[in-house]
Amino acid sequence: MAGQGFFQDILDGDVFKYYADGEWKVSASKKSVGITNPSTLKTQYKVQACTQEEVNKAIESAHAAQKIWAKTPLWKRAEALHRFAGILKDQKNAIAESLVKEIAKPQKDSVTEVVRSGDLISYAAEEGIRIMAEGKFLLSDSFPGNGRNKYCLASKIPLGVVLCIPPFNYPVNLAVSKIAPALITGNAVILKPPTQGAVSALHMVHCAHMAGFPKGLLAAITGKGSEIGDLMTMHPGIDCISFTGGDTGISISKKAGMIPLQMELGGKDCCIVLEDADLELAANNVIKGGYSYSGQRCTAIKVICVMESVAEELVKKIVEKMTKLKVGMPEDNCDITPVVSESSANFIQGLVEDAKTKGAKFHQEWKRENNLIYPLLIDNVTPDMRIAWEEPFGPVIPVIRIKTVEEGIHFCNANNFALQGCVFSKDINKAILVSNAMETGTIQINSAPARGPDHFPFQGLRDSGIGTQGVTNSIHMMTKVKSTVINLPVESYSMG
Numbered sequence: 001m002a003g004q005g006f007f008q009d010i011l012d013g014d015v016f017k018y019y020a021d022g023e024w025k026v027s028a029s030k031k032s033v034g035i036t037n038p039s040t041l042k043t044q045y046k047v048q049a050c051t052q053e054e055v056n057k058a059i060e061s062a063h064a065a066q067k068i069w070a071k072t073p074l075w076k077r078a079e080a081l082h083r084f085a086g087i088l089k090d091q092k093n094a095i096a097e098s099l100v101k102e103i104a105k106p107q108k109d110s111v112t113e114v115v116r117s118g119d120l121i122s123y124a125a126e127e128g129i130r131i132m133a134e135g136k137f138l139l140s141d142s143f144p145g146n147g148r149n150k151y152c153l154a155s156k157i158p159l160g161v162v163l164c165i166p167p168f169n170y171p172v173n174l175a176v177s178k179i180a181p182a183l184i185t186g187n188a189v190i191l192k193p194p195t196q197g198a199v200s201a202l203h204m205v206h207c208a209h210m211a212g213f214p215k216g217l218l219a220a221i222t223g224k225g226s227e228i229g230d231l232m233t234m235h236p237g238i239d240c241i242s243f244t245g246g247d248t249g250i251s252i253s254k255k256a257g258m259i260p261l262q263m264e265l266g267g268k269d270c271c272i273v274l275e276d277a278d279l280e281l282a283a284n285n286v287i288k289g290g291y292s293y294s295g296q297r298c299t300a301i302k303v304i305c306v307m308e309s310v311a312e313e314l315v316k317k318i319v320e321k322m323t324k325l326k327v328g329m330p331e332d333n334c335d336i337t338p339v340v341s342e343s344s345a346n347f348i349q350g351l352v353e354d355a356k357t358k359g360a361k362f363h364q365e366w367k368r369e370n371n372l373i374y375p376l377l378i379d380n381v382t383p384d385m386r387i388a389w390e391e392p393f394g395p396v397i398p399v400i401r402i403k404t405v406e407e408g409i410h411f412c413n414a415n416n417f418a419l420q421g422c423v424f425s426k427d428i429n430k431a432i433l434v435s436n437a438m439e440t441g442t443i444q445i446n447s448a449p450a451r452g453p454d455h456f457p458f459q460g461l462r463d464s465g466i467g468t469q470g471v472t473n474s475i476h477m478m479t480k481v482k483s484t485v486i487n488l489p490v491e492s493y494s495m496g
């Protein structure tokens with residue numbers, strides 16, 4: 001049960017506390033925010049609705065703690081992160097339970113998310129030591145007109161306080177993907193968990209608490225993003241924002257000050273299937289890459305552009321494999337579980353109805369039971385249909401039949417989103433040419449799009465984000481350069 005046993009300190013009655021100054025606290029607001037279980041439609045958990053004063057205080061404490069943390073030896077920082085990772089993985093089943101109940105993630109995927117998060121933390125600890133231990137030594141006479149009378153020692157230093165805002169679909173993994181790089185580089189962290197996913201995130205934070213970080217270094221402030229989000233993203237005490245989510249990120253980028261931003265937003269990942277593709281492989285990847293977690297992944301396949309000569313055969317294979325998808329509840333490890341909210345389900349339904357009205361071919365009947373949407377493959381999709389361009393974030397995939405490869409590349413590049421994509425072909429040379437033409441952050445050749453493994457660079461272009469994630473890139477992004485120049489009275493080689 002959430003908030004029990006190892007986690008008993010984080011619960012106050014039926015409301016989970018927020019975390020600041022190294023303690024679990026009850027907000028002065030005396031208000032809470034309900035978290036609806038997507039499967040039961042009932043309030044599953046409640047979290048504190050924190051106040052502006054509590055936001056201000058947490059950021060103030062974070063700055064104080066960060067000064068001390070920045071002076072903590074790198075190996076000690078790494079040790080604390082390894083402890084955090086170990087405790088988190090020990091608690092994988094308890095945290096998985098809250099993931100199942102607040103975001104309807106299948107139980108097996110929920111456990112995987114927690115284990116993957118522990119691995120990411122440990123990797124960040126080691127990668128961070130290597131990166132932060134290295135600086136740069138420059139000689140002045142390497143630039144024309146200069147003698148060798150200046151030695152420049154350049155090193156990486158922390159930014160200060162990093163605001164980490166993860167989304168509902170990975171409230172643990174996409175939180176630690178921000179928190180771990182921030183901490184190993186000597187920053188403090190303010191975490192604003194997604195409302196749906198907040199309890200899982202708070203359980204993760206308790207593992208960090210038990211690992212023994214300095215008081216105030218990490219805070220978890222709960223409350224609706226629409227209510228306290230601006231307070232945090234526009235706060236003068238925030239030195240960096242790392243955000244993953246929807247187009248909220250675009251509005252945040254317009255409000256934030258002169259600070260480094262790392263934004264990973266939506267995606268419309270295009271799957272181009274060429275005539276020489278291994279269609280069995282392609283079909284298997286559409287199933288795995290398009291329908292897992294009910295398509296609620298920014299890297300999910302969101303449109304298939306298949307050469308018309310092989311379209312019938314590919315569609316037949318996909319449709320047949322779709323019949324094997326288990327539809328039901330996350331507790332039963334079903335493949336297709338309820339989407340995160342009624343509003344999301346309604347949005348998906350809107351896209352489907354639009355496609356129906358405009359003449360798309362449905363290979364399955366539309367079926368919805370509350371937030372549970374049965375998987376659909378919508379064929380003969382044309383550019384006038386919304387689903388050709390918009391991100392359903394649900395178990396619904398459009399198929400566009402193309403006559404030329406260029407048509408597929410056009411669909412990929414004409415979309416506002418540009419996160420990932422994939423191309424299936426047995427000819428690696430052809431696949432590389434197509435990959436190079438697809439203007440997205442990542443292209444997978446002969447496999448479905450995916451963010452993992454988590455040390456790979458991961459970036460969105462256009463409306464899919466700014467900056468690059470992936471452990472190494474996040475570490476670099478959460479630092480700035482400090483130069484110390486030693487000025488010699490004469491050229492350093494004057495003697496001898």
Ligand SMILES: NC(=O)C1=CN([C@@H]2O[C@H](COP(=O)(O)OP(=O)(O)OC[C@H]3O[C@@H](n4cnc5c(N)ncnc54)[C@H](OP(=O)(O)O)[C@@H]3O)[C@@H](O)[C@H]2O)C=CC1
Binds near residue numbers: 169225393
């Ligand atoms: N790129 C990706 O990996 C993901 C993309 N998405 C896209 O986003 C859409 C909506 O998903 P959702 O998770 O609701 O995404 P949102 O962008 O609405 O929320 C993402 C995070 O931002 C917070 N937030 C909301 N408003 C503000 C604000 N004004 N200032 C600061 N933080 C804020 C949310 O908190 P709160 O929950 O309290 O609102 C949540 O923690 C999806 O349909 C999908 O298209 C969603 C998830 C992952």
Ligand SMILES: O=C(O)[C@H](O)COP(=O)(O)O
Binds near residue numbers: 170244299450
């Ligand atoms: O934001 C998301 O949805 C995730 O970055 C996708 O990660 P995954 O490819 O590992 O599911």
